[in-house]
Each structure stands twice: as C-alpha cells, then as structure tokens.
Amino acid sequence: MAQKAKIATNIVAYLLGVLNIAAGVPKIMQMPQELGFLSSIGLSGLGVSTLGVVQLLSGIMLFWSKTRLAGAVLASLALLVSSIAIFIGGNSTFGLISLLPFVVALIIVFVELKGVRRNGL
Numbered sequence: 001m002a003q004k005a006k007i008a009t010n011i012v013a014y015l016l017g018v019l020n021i022a023a024g025v026p027k028i029m030q031m032p033q034e035l036g037f038l039s040s041i042g043l044s045g046l047g048v049s050t051l052g053v054v055q056l057l058s059g060i061m062l063f064w065s066k067t068r069l070a071g072a073v074l075a076s077l078a079l080l081v082s083s084i085a086i087f088i089g090g091n092s093t094f095g096l097i098s099l100l101p102f103v104v105a106l107i108i109v110f111v112e113l114k115g116v117r118r119n120g121l
Contacts, residue, residue: 009108009111010065012104012108013062013068013071013072013108014062014063016062016108017058017059017060017061017062017063017071019059019101020062020078020079021060022059023052023055023059023079023082024051024053024056024059027049027055028049028052028056029052030045030048030049037085037086037089038051038082040085040088040089041081041084041085051078051081054074054077055075055078055079057071057074058071058072058073059071059075061074062075062108069112069113069116072105072106072109075105075108076105076106076109079098079102079105080102082098083095083098083099083102086098
C-alpha cells in the first residue's frame with residue numbers, strides 16, 4: 001500500500017509541477033493578462049516576473065524527491081498569491097477553483113514532511 005501512495009504522490013507532484021511551469025512562463029514573459037490581474041494586488045512588472053520565476057523553479061523542484069518539499073512550499077505560496085489576485089480582481093468563482101492547486105500543494109507539503117519525520121532527516 002505504501003508503494004501505491006508513493007506512486008500517487010509522485011504523479012500528483014509531477015502534474016502540479018507542470019501546472020506551475022505553465023503558470024510561471026507567461027508571468028516571466030510579461031503577458032498582458034498576467035500583468036493585468038496581478039497589478040490588482042500591487043505587483044509591478046518586476047514583481048510579476050519574480051512570481052513567475054518562483055512558479056517555474058517550484059515546478060521544476062517538484063519533479064525530484066530531494067527538492068519536492070521546498071518546491072511544494074514555494075508552489076503553495078505562489079499559488080496563494082495568484083488566487084488572492086483573482087479574488088481581488090472580483091472573480092470569486094475562478095478564485096475558488098484556483099485554490100484547488102494551492103490545496104494540492106499543501107497536501108504534498110504535509111506528505112513530504114511526514115516522510116521526512118519517518119526517515120529521521
């Protein structure tokens with residue numbers, strides 16, 4: 001059973017990694033729609049690019065077990081910032097939907113922390 005849980009965690013982490021990479025690249029490229037909704041929380045172009053770099057790096061970090069915990073923490077923070085911007089922009093329905101990847105990232109954080117405790121690292 002533990003092996004199935006590990007496989008499921010890996011698959012979810014990989015999917016979340018792809019999602020973060022896909023969300024980070026448009027921010028780095030300063031796409032107008034990204035600048036528009038993130039400026040609503042006061043982020044400048046540099047702030048949007050920084051958020052994009054965090055999302056890109058966190059997405060990459062989610063692919064390897066040694067960096068997964070840090071990647072999931074960074075991903076959860078970046079996803080939360082994006083969700084907050086969506087809520088501030090007035091789109092509460094999409095804001096609620098956007099919280100799902102944030103929750104998934106938090107679950108990965110807790111799963112990874114449990115593994116760290118179990119292994120005594």
